[in-house]
Amino acid sequence: MAGKTRLSPAIELDGVVHERVRLAILSALGSHGRLSFNELKALTDTTDGNLSTHCGKLESAGFIRAAKGLFGRRTRTSYEITTAGREALLSYLEQLEKIMGEVRGH
Amino acid sequence: MAGKTRLSPAIELDGVVHERVRLAILSALGSHGRLSFNELKALTDTTDGNLSTHCGKLESAGFIRAAKGLFGRRTRTSYEITTAGREALLSYLEQLEKIMGEVRGH
Numbered sequence: 001m002a003g004k005t006r007l008s009p010a011i012e013l014d015g016v017v018h019e020r021v022r023l024a025i026l027s028a029l030g031s032h033g034r035l036s037f038n039e040l041k042a043l044t045d046t047t048d049g050n051l052s053t054h055c056g057k058l059e060s061a062g063f064i065r066a067a068k069g070l071f072g073r074r075t076r077t078s079y080e081i082t083t084a085g086r087e088a089l090l091s092y093l094e095q096l097e098k099i100m101g102e103v104r105g106h
Numbered sequence: 107m108a109g110k111t112r113l114s115p116a117i118e119l120d121g122v123v124h125e126r127v128r129l130a131i132l133s134a135l136g137s138h139g140r141l142s143f144n145e146l147k148a149l150t151d152t153t154d155g156n157l158s159t160h161c162g163k164l165e166s167a168g169f170i171r172a173a174k175g176l177f178g179r180r181t182r183t184s185y186e187i188t189t190a191g192r193e194a195l196l197s198y199l200e201q202l203e204k205i206m207g208e209v210r211g212h
Contacts, residue, residue: 008130008149020124023205024114030209043114089209096202099129103136103195 009098016061017092021046021054026089029064029081037077055079063088115204122167123198127152127160132195135170135187143183161185169194 017023024044028035035043041051058064063085068077081089123129130150134141141149147157164170169191174183187195 006149007151008134010126010130010133011150011152013126013129015126018124018126020116020119020121023119024116027116027205027209028114031211043112044117045113093206093209096206099133100199100202103133103199105137 009095009102013095014088014092016057016063017088019054021050022058023092025051025054025058025079026063026081026085029079030086030089034067034078034080037079040079058085061085061088115201115208119201120194120198122163122169123194125160127156128164129198131157131160131164131185132169132187132191135185136192136195140173140184140186143185146185164191167191167194 017026021044025040028040028043037048037051037055040055041048044051044054046054055064055066059066061084062082064079064081066077066079068075070076123132127150131146134146134149143154143157143161146161147154150157150160152160161170161172165172167190168188170185170187172183172185174181176182
C-alpha cells in the first residue's frame with residue numbers, strides 16, 4: 001500500500017516537454033540536429049500558427065533556439081536544441097522509464 | 107533526410123492517455139488493480155473536481171470503470187482499468203519506446 005500513495009511519476013513529467021507537438025519538436029531536434037520550420041511542420045502535421053506557438057514556448061523555456069537566414073530572396077527559420085533542452089528531454093525520458101517500470105512491474 | 111519528414115511518433119501518442127493526470131490514473135490502476143477515489147487523489151495530487159473530470163473522460167473512453175460501494179454509512183467510489191484501457195496503455199508505452207529510440211538513436 002505504501003507504493004500506492006506516493007505521487008505518480010506521471011504527475012512529475014515536465015509539462016513544457018510533455019505536450020505532444022513540443023515533445024515532437026524536441027525529440028526531432030535532439031536526434032536530427034538543426035531543422036527548418038517547414039521540416040518541423042511536416043514532422044508535427046500542424047498549422048504554422050500552432051507550430052509557432054509551441055516553438056515560442058520552447059524558446060522561452062530556453063530549450064531550443066531559432067536562427068534566421070536568407071536563402072536567395074526568402075528568409076528561412078531553422079531551430080536547434082540547446083544544452084538545457086537536451087537535459088530536459090533526457091530527464092523527461094528517464095521519468096517515462098519510471099512510468100514504464102511501474103506499469104510493467106519492474 | 108527521409109527520416110526527418112515522417113510524422114513524429116510523439117504526434118501519434120493517444121491524447122486520451124497522454125494527459126498527465128489521466129496517465130497517472132491509468133498507470134496506477136494498471137499496476138495496482140482497484141484503487142479508491144482518495145487513493146487516486148493522493149497519487150495525482152489534484153482536486154476532487156479535476157480528478158472527477160479526468161476519471162469521467164477515461165470512463166467515456168471505456169478505459170476505466172467505477173464501482174460505488176457502501177462502507178458503513180459512506181459511499182466509496184473505486185476504479186479499475188478495463189481490458190480496452192490496458193490495451194491503450196500498453197500501446198501508449200510502445201509508442202513512448204519509439205520516441206526514446208528516436209532520441210537515443212537506436
